[in-house]
Amino acid sequence: MHPILKLVVQRIALGLLLLLAVSVLIYAGTEALPGDVAQAILGQSATPEALANLRESLGLNQPGYIRYFHWLGGVLTGDFGKALTNGQDIGQAIAQRLGNTLFLAGCAAAISVPLAIGLGLVAARYNGRWPDKVISGVTLSTISLPEFVAAYFVIYLLTQVIPIFQPVAMVFPGMSFWAKLNAVALPVIVLVLVVLAHMMRMTRAAILNVMQSAYIETAELKGLSPMRVIWKHALPNAVAPIISVVVLNLAYLVVGVVVVEVVFGYNALGQYLVDHVAKRDLPVVQAVGLIFAAVYIGLNILADVLAIVANPRLRHPK
Amino acid sequence: MRRIPLSALIGLFFTGLFLFTALFAQWIAPYPLDAVLGKVWEPPSEQFLLGTDTIGRDILSRLIYGGQITIFVALVSSLLSFGLGSFLGFLAAVRGGWVDQVLSRVVDLVMAIPSLIVALVVLSVLPINLTVLILVMGLLDSTRVFRLSRAVAMDIAVMDYVEAAKLRGEGQMWVIFREILPNALSPLVAEFGLRFIFAVLFISTLSFLGLGIQPPLADWGGMVKENKDGLVYGKAAALMPALAIAALAISVNLVADWVLSRTSSLKGGRGA
Numbered sequence: 001m002h003p004i005l006k007l008v009v010q011r012i013a014l015g016l017l018l019l020l021a022v023s024v025l026i027y028a029g030t031e032a033l034p035g036d037v038a039q040a041i042l043g044q045s046a047t048p049e050a051l052a053n054l055r056e057s058l059g060l061n062q063p064g065y066i067r068y069f070h071w072l073g074g075v076l077t078g079d080f081g082k083a084l085t086n087g088q089d090i091g092q093a094i095a096q097r098l099g100n101t102l103f104l105a106g107c108a109a110a111i112s113v114p115l116a117i118g119l120g121l122v123a124a125r126y127n128g129r130w131p132d133k134v135i136s137g138v139t140l141s142t143i144s145l146p147e148f149v150a151a152y153f154v155i156y157l158l159t160q161v162i163p164i165f166q167p168v169a170m171v172f173p174g175m176s177f178w179a180k181l182n183a184v185a186l187p188v189i190v191l192v193l194v195v196l197a198h199m200m201r202m203t204r205a206a207i208l209n210v211m212q213s214a215y216i217e218t219a220e221l222k223g224l225s226p227m228r229v230i231w232k233h234a235l236p237n238a239v240a241p242i243i244s245v246v247v248l249n250l251a252y253l254v255v256g257v258v259v260v261e262v263v264f265g266y267n268a269l270g271q272y273l274v275d276h277v278a279k280r281d282l283p284v285v286q287a288v289g290l291i292f293a294a295v296y297i298g299l300n301i302l303a304d305v306l307a308i309v310a311n312p313r314l315r316h317p318k
Numbered sequence: 319m320r321r322i323p324l325s326a327l328i329g330l331f332f333t334g335l336f337l338f339t340a341l342f343a344q345w346i347a348p349y350p351l352d353a354v355l356g357k358v359w360e361p362p363s364e365q366f367l368l369g370t371d372t373i374g375r376d377i378l379s380r381l382i383y384g385g386q387i388t389i390f391v392a393l394v395s396s397l398l399s400f401g402l403g404s405f406l407g408f409l410a411a412v413r414g415g416w417v418d419q420v421l422s423r424v425v426d427l428v429m430a431i432p433s434l435i436v437a438l439v440v441l442s443v444l445p446i447n448l449t450v451l452i453l454v455m456g457l458l459d460s461t462r463v464f465r466l467s468r469a470v471a472m473d474i475a476v477m478d479y480v481e482a483a484k485l486r487g488e489g490q491m492w493v494i495f496r497e498i499l500p501n502a503l504s505p506l507v508a509e510f511g512l513r514f515i516f517a518v519l520f521i522s523t524l525s526f527l528g529l530g531i532q533p534p535l536a537d538w539g540g541m542v543k544e545n546k547d548g549l550v551y552g553k554a555a556a557l558m559p560a561l562a563i564a565a566l567a568i569s570v571n572l573v574a575d576w577v578l579s580r581t582s583s584l585k586g587g588r589g590a
Contacts, residue, residue: 029436030443145564149522152546152560159550255432255434258435262526277438289438289439292431296432
């Protein structure tokens with residue numbers, strides 16, 4: 001087998017193993033903690049008979065590992081069970097919302113990745129001069145803001161000070177693509193702000209790291225323009241660390257999306273999770289938690305695989 | 319004494335100011351926490367320096383009391399994560415073998431999912447109160463401290479003086495607390511600032527989602543949540559606690575950056 005294929009297969013297998021372990025963690029973490037699901041549903045004033053009945057119907061009397069495998073089997077076949085609070089099918093509810101979340105995160109990624117790399121290149125080109133200082137200063141201050149704080153600053157600025165947007169992001173089936181884009185403009189701006197800083201700083205650092213190599217000096221001495229040196233000679237060699245930081249930050253969008261959806265009342269997966277944590281609806285929380293974990297782990301695997309593929313030493317082994 | 323850069327001085331001043339107001343909130347705040355004094359969302363005036371909130375309470379007083387809770391929870395949980403994370407990290411580095419393997423794999427597992435998602439899953443079962451919040455945040459964050467302190471201790475554990483202490487017949491606790499801890503202290507102190515800020519942002523986010531500090535207690539994240547509807551009508555009340563969070567985060571970051579640049583052998587990043 002080609003060594004690179006072997007590495008990739010190994011990495012994916014390891015990721016799947018990790019995902020399995022995470023599913024155990026999510027299930028055991030919620031089941032083993034003090035607190036009784038039946039009690040949580042019925043409240044403190046429930047009679048012992050009602051509690052016993054509910055435990056029976058939820059299957060709470062079976063040992064934990066049997067319930068885990070039952071749950072896992074359901075998840076693998078797409079059956080997440082029913083929500084405790086309203087009896088709705090969780091799989092269906094997730095399917096309705098997943099698209100909205102992916103649309104939001106996709107728009108944010110499509111804007112932030114090229115922007116971050118572009119700004120990183122400019123900052124590296126003017127290293128130590130004013131464009132670098134301005135870009136670095138601004139991104140340093142956005143890096144220390146939590147998502148919801150950034151969101152409200154943006155809302156205030158773009159709906160009150162300069163009123164060009166609506167403060168809520170409603171997306172419903174049947175809306176045209178452009179109407180949807182317009183509706184998610186504000187949340188996308190916030191998400192871009194949140195992930196931009198880290199990506200841009202890492203791009204800048206990776207380029208500056210490569211810029212110290214001898215072949216860069218050669219290119220400069222040949223008389224190439226600085227932007228051409230960066231574009232043709234530095235960027236291809238810095239691409240591996242840039243890819244991995246870009247993908248890792250996309251994974252970070254998973255967290256950002258949860259908070260931003262709540263801020264804008266955007267009906268998608270993150271809002272669904274937070275609502276049901278407050279309602280203590282365990283099956284929903286486990287299902288959505290697992291999906292977020294799977295996306296996060298999946299993107300991490302992707303980052304590793306791309307880093308392997310982007311490494312010429314691994315691509316052309318001796 | 320080297321000259322302290324201006325940015326660090328500004329950071330130190332505001333960090334000190336925040337800590338001072340948090341410590342003496344009861345004496346500084348002009349009004350009680352829950353007193354309804356004026357109309358809804360009054361603009362700033364001489365009576366209410368920052369205006370009033372969604373039911374007419376004084377925002378400045380609530381900010382001061384809220385800062386007390388926010389900073390208290392963040393401080394205690396980051397102390398917990400530091401105590402636990404660094405002890406286990408040193409232990410893993412000193413013992414090696416299966417202790418190291420088990421601890422490291424468990425930490426890998428927990429760090430494979432974003433902390434916020436883990437916290438949400440766990441908080442759907444546990445009762446939400448100050449103790450639980452501090453424990454959950456402290457335990458989750460201790461994984462990051464564990465990685466850092468294990469990496470630092472790994473370098474120290476192979477030093478000659480540690481070897482000498484072991485040959486002298488000192489116990490494991492002596493090696494951890496008397497040989498490794500003093501030498502690992504400076505990178506850990508720098509990291510503490512970053513962990514503290516992370517804890518402030520984390521508790522604020524949880525409270526904002528309605529899953530953190532519960533009323534009648536007030537904290538900054540919760541205050542943003544209470545006042546967010548006013549923003550649509552152009553009332554800036556929700557921005558005051560948001561500004562407070564941002565100001566605290568930036569000023570502690572400035573101090574931490576300065577400490578960080580003074581300590582040379584720092585490993586690991588701030589993480590998400």
